[in-house]
Amino acid sequence: MPEGRKTYVHRFSRSERAVHWIHAAAFFVLLGSGLVLYLPSLAAIGNRAFVKDVHLYTAIAWALALLGVVLFGDRKGLRRTLSDLDGFDLDDRLWLQRHPTKQGRFNAGQKLNAAVTAAFAVLFAVSGILLWYGERDTRFRFAGTIVLHDGLMWISLVLLAGHLYLSLIYPRTRHALRGIVRGDVELQWAREHHPKWVQDVLASTQPSSEDKAEAQARG
Numbered sequence: 684m685p686e687g688r689k690t691y692v693h694r695f696s697r698s699e700r701a702v703h704w705i706h707a708a709a710f711f712v713l714l715g716s717g718l719v720l721y722l723p724s725l726a727a728i729g730n731r732a733f734v735k736d737v738h739l740y741t742a743i744a745w746a747l748a749l750l751g752v753v754l755f756g757d758r759k760g761l762r763r764t765l766s767d768l769d770g771f772d773l774d775d776r777l778w779l780q781r782h783p784t785k786q787g788r789f790n791a792g793q794k795l796n797a798a799v800t801a802a803f804a805v806l807f808a809v810s811g812i813l814l815w816y817g818e819r820d821t822r823f824r825f826a827g828t829i830v831l832h833d834g835l836m837w838i839s840l841v842l843l844a845g846h847l848y849l850s851l852i853y854p855r856t857r858h859a860l861r862g863i864v865r866g867d868v869e870l871q872w873a874r875e876h877h878p879k880w881v882q883d884v885l886a887s888t889q890p891s892s893e894d895k896a897e898a899q900a901r902g
């Protein structure tokens with residue numbers, strides 16, 4: 684869509700943006716409350732039982748909100764996004780080996796980030812449920828559960844720092860922020876970073892030869 688002299692291309696639907704921001708908001712609250720529960724130096728912040736409730740109810744709200752988007756949002760579009768993130772082709776493998784190949788809607792690094800984020804979300808949820816249930820039934824109390832939950836938190840923190848650097852600071856990539864906030868990005872930027880995707884988008888919006896023939900026949 685043109686805006687002034689620049690041309691913009693639609694990148695993320697409302698449902699995709701909702702999934703991203705629900706996950707991000709919940710992540711920050713869970714990270715903050717998790718750190719208060721974990722680090723003795725932060726233990727003075729708030730009452731421990733209250734912080735634990737914040738942590739637990741945020742996790743429940745996160746799962747319900749994501750379920751809500753999947754049930755009531757653009758499910759077909761979300762399935763397409765999943766397949767865009769899932770497919771790993773030769774260009775992706777070459778890109779990871781630092782060969783300058785053309786990338787699709789997501790580059791190989793983003794695909795890996797999405798896969799790790801999804802896997803971590805499942806592992807966080809499973810270990811979190813075990814921690815909660817283990818307090819009620821000692822048969823479900825395992826030494827490894829807390830190690831896993833805390834380990835995931837530290838690794839996520841490192842990944843998040845990289846993600847925030849690329850989306851807020853690094854000049855070549857930070858334009859992506861417009862896509863995840865407003866839904867569209869500059870066509871020129873998209874061409875530089877995701878040329879195979881732009882090619883597909885333009886091909887799908889270009890009239891087919893049948894459309895042209897029909898238009899000619901109509902005069």
Ligand code: HEM
Pocket residue numbers: 703706707708710711788789792793794796797798800839843846847850851859860861862863
């Ligand atoms: C203020 C916080 C955040 C900002 C500014 C931000 C920014 C962005 C942007 C700009 C994109 C789109 C990139 C593109 O055009 O393809 C994106 C995608 C994504 N974000 Fe975030 N994000 C934030 C928080 C998070 C958090 C907390 C997580 C998970 C723990 C997360 C996980 C993802 C994933 C998996 C994607 C798709 C793959 C990728 O682009 O790496 N984001 N984010």
